[in-house]
Amino acid sequence: MSAPDLDLASDVLALTRALVDIPSVSGTEQALADAVERALRALGGLEVARVGDAVLARTTLDLPTRVVLAGHLDTVPIADNVPSRLDEAGILYGCGTSDMKSGDAVMLRLAGLLGVPGAAPACDLTFVFYDNEEVESAKNGLGRVARELRSWLYGDLAILMEPTDGEVEAGCQGTLRAVLEFTGRRAHSARSWLGVNAIHGAAGVLATLAAYEPRQVEIDGCLYREGLNAVRVEGGVAGNVVPDLCTVTVNFRYAPDRDEDAAEAHVREVFADALTAGATLTVVDNAGGALPGLTEPAAAAFVAAVGRTPRAKLGWTDVARFAAFGIPAVNFGPGDPQLAHTREEHIAVDRLQPAEDALLAYLTRSAA
Numbered sequence: 001m002s003a004p005d006l007d008l009a010s011d012v013l014a015l016t017r018a019l020v021d022i023p024s025v026s027g028t029e030q031a032l033a034d035a036v037e038r039a040l041r042a043l044g045g046l047e048v049a050r051v052g053d054a055v056l057a058r059t060t061l062d063l064p065t066r067v068v069l070a071g072h073l074d075t076v077p078i079a080d081n082v083p084s085r086l087d088e089a090g091i092l093y094g095c096g097t098s099d100m101k102s103g104d105a106v107m108l109r110l111a112g113l114l115g116v117p118g119a120a121p122a123c124d125l126t127f128v129f130y131d132n133e134e135v136e137s138a139k140n141g142l143g144r145v146a147r148e149l150r151s152w153l154y155g156d157l158a159i160l161m162e163p164t165d166g167e168v169e170a171g172c173q174g175t176l177r178a179v180l181e182f183t184g185r186r187a188h189s190a191r192s193w194l195g196v197n198a199i200h201g202a203a204g205v206l207a208t209l210a211a212y213e214p215r216q217v218e219i220d221g222c223l224y225r226e227g228l229n230a231v232r233v234e235g236g237v238a239g240n241v242v243p244d245l246c247t248v249t250v251n252f253r254y255a256p257d258r259d260e261d262a263a264e265a266h267v268r269e270v271f272a273d274a275l276t277a278g279a280t281l282t283v284v285d286n287a288g289g290a291l292p293g294l295t296e297p298a299a300a301a302f303v304a305a306v307g308r309t310p311r312a313k314l315g316w317t318d319v320a321r322f323a324a325f326g327i328p329a330v331n332f333g334p335g336d337p338q339l340a341h342t343r344e345e346h347i348a349v350d351r352l353q354p355a356e357d358a359l360l361a362y363l364t365r366s367a368a
Helices: 012-020 030-043 097-114 141-148 189-194 203-211 260-270 272-276 297-306 319-324 349-364
Strands: 047-051 054-058 066-072 091-093 124-130 157-160 174-183 216-219 222-225 227-235 245-254 280-287 329-331 346-348
Touching: 012 091, 012 097, 012 349, 030 047, 030 054, 030 097, 030 124, 047 141, 054 141, 066 097, 066 141, 097 124, 097 346, 097 349, 124 141, 141 319, 157 297, 157 319, 174 260, 203 227, 203 245, 203 272, 245 260, 260 272, 260 280, 297 329, 297 349, 319 329, 346 349
Parallel strands: 066 124, 066 157, 157 329
Antiparallel strands: 047 054, 054 124, 091 346, 174 245, 174 280, 216 222, 227 245
8 A cells, every 4th residue: 555645844743743654564664665765756856776665865965974874664563553643742652653753754854954956964965764673683674775785875974763862872782582492292281290391391491581680781981781581482282281392582682792602602501501401592583783883983073963972772773784884873863762662652742853953963064
């Protein structure tokens, strides 16, 4: 189904609402990507490209520096929170309001202001709207762009419009997902002693997770807090059967001073007793984080321009992908990261315009 046209001349609140009202759960971003592409092409001052459901646009003014602004179009599954709802207190509710359609709206506003003929940004600009960020890294649309149009991602600085509540968040955590599998022997539950209950076999791992004390590490003045949690437990055959299989999926969010191999080694060490007892552990996704990188001149200049004290990004973002390309990158967006992925996700309207204003001033050097 086609989505309504987006008016990039409307204010950032109206644009945020329009984006939220076009559902785009990971894997279903086509209608929103189509609308974004139409709006960017209509501006007339941008070169536009499409890679799957990722939409890219850039100025070609031959300026000495280039800034890349990037944001994902997808959201987590809707939780009865679309369409958007604006209350009398100036709070906009809806899936993606915080993570991160408000950031996308700011990007589109900047494109509408600086991507038209005759505009005078202080640097060339690239806008990247991409799909499938909220799922496993193998599906990430920015990864597809990196494989097919990598030159479009190059710049002197990348700004990820992830929710940061208007603060600068540096680097990001790595994220690892693994599945622990426990096997047993089926039996009738009336004669359970004849079987081995696989769900009961997972009890030790759950106890280990409950007692786990996550590490905290400070890097370049930014405090990263790790976390290891069960995020899914599956098992059971029927109401009268002792189950012979149980799986526990765990998610390890690790500080960027660990690489992917060190993260996996740590997880295997934590569950060493279970693995020795016969459980198996399979890593299904592992994306490394990114160090703060605040000593890079371009990142330091951005921090100085917006006047915010940087803090650690608690979560994985595509800052890591840009860092792997050698491009300094920071997270900066209007959404509140603590509201991301929640049923009550929302954004305070008064957080929207300041984010647009700060970026516009930085990208135009206050029209200098």
